Amino acid sequence: MNPNIILLIVLGIIAVILYSVYVQLIQKKNKVGESLASIDVQLKKRHDLIPNILTIANKFMEHERSLIEDVTRLRTEALSMQTNFFNMEDKIKLEGELQSKLGQLMVSVENYPQLKSNETMVQAMQTYTEVEEHIAAARRFYNSAVLELNNAVEIFPSSLFASSMGINKLPFFELTDEKEKAPIDAKDYLYK
Amino acid sequence: MLATTQEANEYRQKFHAYYSEKIVNDLASFENLRKTELKKWVGVIIFAAFTIALLIWLIAYFPSQNGNSSGKIIGAIAVGFWFWAHNISKSFENKVKKSIMHSFLSFFGDFSWHPSMSISKNEIDKSKLIGNFNSIEPDDYFQGTYKGLKIYFSDCVLSNGSKYSNNYKRIFDGLFIQLEMNKSFKAHTILLENSHINLLTNFSLPHNFPDMEKVSLEDPEFNKMFHIFAQDQVEARYVLTTAFIERFKHLKDTFKANHIRASFLDNSVLIVMDSNREWFKLGDLRKPVDDAGEFQEFFEEFVAVLSLIELLNLTSKTGM
Numbered sequence: 001m002n003p004n005i006i007l008l009i010v011l012g013i014i015a016v017i018l019y020s021v022y023v024q025l026i027q028k029k030n031k032v033g034e035s036l037a038s039i040d041v042q043l044k045k046r047h048d049l050i051p052n053i054l055t056i057a058n059k060f061m062e063h064e065r066s067l068i069e070d071v072t073r074l075r076t077e078a079l080s081m082q083t084n085f086f087n088m089e090d091k092i093k094l095e096g097e098l099q100s101k102l103g104q105l106m107v108s109v110e111n112y113p114q115l116k117s118n119e120t121m122v123q124a125m126q127t128y129t130e131v132e133e134h135i136a137a138a139r140r141f142y143n144s145a146v147l148e149l150n151n152a153v154e155i156f157p158s159s160l161f162a163s164s165m166g167i168n169k170l171p172f173f174e175l176t177d178e179k180e181k182a183p184i185d186a187k188d189y190l191y192k
Numbered sequence: 193m194l195a196t197t198q199e200a201n202e203y204r205q206k207f208h209a210y211y212s213e214k215i216v217n218d219l220a221s222f223e224n225l226r227k228t229e230l231k232k233w234v235g236v237i238i239f240a241a242f243t244i245a246l247l248i249w250l251i252a253y254f255p256s257q258n259g260n261s262s263g264k265i266i267g268a269i270a271v272g273f274w275f276w277a278h279n280i281s282k283s284f285e286n287k288v289k290k291s292i293m294h295s296f297l298s299f300f301g302d303f304s305w306h307p308s309m310s311i312s313k314n315e316i317d318k319s320k321l322i323g324n325f326n327s328i329e330p331d332d333y334f335q336g337t338y339k340g341l342k343i344y345f346s347d348c349v350l351s352n353g354s355k356y357s358n359n360y361k362r363i364f365d366g367l368f369i370q371l372e373m374n375k376s377f378k379a380h381t382i383l384l385e386n387s388h389i390n391l392l393t394n395f396s397l398p399h400n401f402p403d404m405e406k407v408s409l410e411d412p413e414f415n416k417m418f419h420i421f422a423q424d425q426v427e428a429r430y431v432l433t434t435a436f437i438e439r440f441k442h443l444k445d446t447f448k449a450n451h452i453r454a455s456f457l458d459n460s461v462l463i464v465m466d467s468n469r470e471w472f473k474l475g476d477l478r479k480p481v482d483d484a485g486e487f488q489e490f491f492e493e494f495v496a497v498l499s500l501i502e503l504l505n506l507t508s509k510t511g512m
Contacts, residue, residue, distance in 0.1 A: 038426045130376070137429035144408060 018157070025158045028149040029167055032085075035142040039173070040083045042138040043095060045131045050075045050102070053124050057105065060115040064108050071105060074098040089171045099135075102128070139173045146170045200495075207299060207491050211484065214295050222288055222481045229284045230477045233277055240273035281477045288475030289332075296487075300494065303336030310348040311368045311462075319455035319462045320382055320401065325350040325363045332472045338498050341506060342372040342460075345497050347471040366449070366466040369497055373431070373459055373506050379424035380404065381431055381456040383440070386419060411437055431456045439504050446503070447496065463500070 050071060057068055078094050081087065106125060115121050150169045153162040162168070244266060251262045286307055297303040310330030316322055329349040336343060346368045353359035382401070404421040407428045414437045422428035432440075444452045449465035456462075474490055475481070500506075 035425070042426070133375075133433075134426065134430055136433075138426045140410065140429045141425045144410065 021158050022161050025152050025161050025165070025167065028145070028152050031145040032142070032149050032170060035138070035145040036083050036085075036088075039135070039138045039142050042131065042135045043078070043083075046098075046102075046128075046135060047075055047079055049124065049127055049131055053102075053105070053121075053128065056115070056118060056121050056124065057109075060112050060118075061105075061108065064105065067101060067105055067108065071098065071101045074101060085170065088173075092171060092173050099132070143172050143174075146172055203495070204488075204491070208484075210299050211487055214298075215292055215487070216482050218292050218295065219288070219481045222291070222475075225287070226284065226475075226477060226481050229280055233280045233477055236273060236277045236280065240270065240277070243273070244270055284477055285473070285475035288481065292474075296490075297334075297336070300498065301336065301338065303334055306333040306335075307331075309333040310346045311344065311370065315370070315462070316350070316368070318457065319464075320380070321384070321453045321455050321462065321464050322350060322364055325352050327351045327353075327355070329355075331470065334472075334494075339501055341374065341501055343498070343501065344368075344370040364464075364466060365468050366464065367447075367471055367497075369463045369465075369500060371461050371463070371501060371504075371506055373456075373461055375431060376459055377427050377431055377456065378458065379422060379427040381407070381420065381422040381424075381428040383418045383420055383432075383454045385444075385451050385453060386417060407432075409437060410434070414441060417441065428456075431461075436504060443500075443503070461504075461506075 054068055054072060057064070061068065074094065074097055078091075078098055081091055081094060083091055106128065109115055109121065109125070149167070152158040153167055153169050247266050247269065251266075289305070289307065293305045297305060308330055310328050310333050313328060316325075316328075327350070329351065331347045331349075333346040333348075334344070347366070348368065349362060350364040352361045352363055382404070401421045404423055405425065407420040407422045407425060408415055409420065409429070409432060411434070420428065420432070440454070443449075443463070444465075447465055447467070449467050451466040453464045454461055455464075471493055472490055474486055476483075476486060479486060
C-alpha cells in the first residue's frame with residue numbers, strides 16, 4: 001500500500017480521536033453549565049421564600065434582629081451576584097453563609113412558641129425544607145458534573161484542549177460552614 | 193410497625209391472637225368443601241394419568257406415519273387436564289379468600305382486595321419498566337392506606353401471545369407495588385437493574401428512553417447495580433437521596449426477588465419485583481383450611497410489602 005495513504009489513514013484516525021476528545025470536553029463543560037442553571041433555579045426559590053419568612057419573623061422575633069439583618073443583607077448580595085464559571089467560589093461561599101444564617105433562624109423559631117404554631121410560618125418552614133432538598137439535589141448534580149469536567153481537565157489528552165480553550169478546574173459546591181461540617185453532639189439539643 | 197425485631201414479634205403475636213379469634217371460625221365451614229374438591233382434584237389427576245398412559249400405549253402399538261402430531265395431541269390433552277385441575281384448586285382458593293379476606297385485611301387497617309384486578313396496562317406502560325406485552329393475568333390486587341400513604345400492590349403475570357398458542361411468552365411474573373411518596377415531583381426517573389437489561393424486558397439501551405438522560409450518582413456500588421435514567425437530573429437526585437439509595441440496595445435481598453426495578457413519577461414510586469412465584473397464596477387444597485402456616489406466610493408477605501414504607505422511609509419529607 002502506498003505510504004502516503006497509510007499516513008493519511010493514521011492522521012485521519014488521530015483526527016477522529018482528537019475530535020471525540022474535544023467533543024467530550026465540550027459536552028462536560030455544557031453539563032456543568034446546565035447544572036449551574038439548575039442550581040440557579042433552585043437558589044431563586046430560596047431567595048423568593050426569604051421575604052415571606054422574614055415578614056413573619058419580624059413580628060415575633062424581637063431578639064433576633066441581627067440575624068434577620070444578616071439574612072436580609074446576604075440575600076441582597078446573593079441576588080445581585082450572577083452565576084457563571086468564573087465566580088463560582090464566591091457564589092458558593094455566599095450561598096453557604098446564607099444557608100447557615102437561615103438555618104440558625106429556623107432553629108431560633110423553636111424558642112418562640114407563638115411563631116412556631118403560626119400557620120403561615122409552619123407552611124413557610126415546610127416549603128423551606130423542600131426548597132433546601134431541591135438545592136441539595138441540584139448541588140449533587142453540579143458536583144457530579146464538576147467531577148467529570150475536572151477529571152477531563154486534568155487527564156491527558158483532554159487536558160491539552162482544556163488549557164488551550166481556557167477551561168479550568170471548578171470548585172465543588174460543598175458546605176462551607178465549619179459548624180455544619182462538625183459532628184453533632186446530641187446533648188446540645190437534648191439538655192437545653 | 194416493624195422497626196425492631198421485638199416490635200415485629202409483638203405484631204406477629206397480635207396477629208396470631210386475631211387469627212384464632214376472628215379467622216379460624218370462618219374457616220371451619222370450608223373443611224368439608226375442601227375434602228370434596230380435593231377428591232375431584234385427585235380424580236382429575238388419576239384420570240389424566242390413565243388417559244395419557246393409554247394414549248402412549250396406543251401410539252406405541254399402532255404407530256402412525258405422523259409421529260409428531262401424536263406427540264402434540266398428547267401434549268394438548270395434558271395441558272387441558274392441567275388447566276382442569278388448576279381451575280379446581282384456584283376456584284377453591286378464591287372461595288376461601290372471598291370469605292375471609294375482609295376480616296384478614298381488617299387487621300391491617302383500611303385495605304381492600306380485588307381478585308381479578310391488577311395494576312393497569314397504562315400504568316405499566318407509563319412506567320417504562322417492562323418491554324412489550326399484550327396480556328395481564330391478574331391474581332391478587334390490594335389497595336389501601338398505611339401510615340397516611342396510599343399503597344397498591346398486585347401479583348400478576350405479563351405475557352405476549354395467546355396462552356394456548358405456540359408463540360406464548362411469559363414476560364414477567366411477580367409483584368407490582370405502587371407507593372405514594374411524601375414528596376412532590378413530576379419528572380420521570382427509572383431504575384433498572386444492570387444484570388436485568390436485555391434478559392426479560394427486551395430492552396436495548398438507551399434508545400428505549402429517548403426523552404431521558406443517564407444519571408450517575410455518587411455511590412459507585414449503586415451505579416454498578418442499577419442503570420438510572422431520568423427526565424430531570426435534579427429531580428432524580430431529589431427522590432434518590434443518599435439515604436434512600438442506601439436502603440434501596442437491600443430491597444432485593446429482603447424480598448428474595450430475582451430482579452428489581454423502580455419508576456418514580458407523579459409523586460409515587462412503582463417497584464417491580466420478578467420473583468417467579470405466586471404471592472399471597474391461601475386455601476391450598478392439599479392442606480387443612482385451618483393450617484396456620486399458610487396464614488403465617490400470607491401475613492409475612494403482606495407485612496413485608498407494608499414495611500417498604502418504613503424501609504424506604506417514604507413518610508418522611510426529606511427521605512433521610
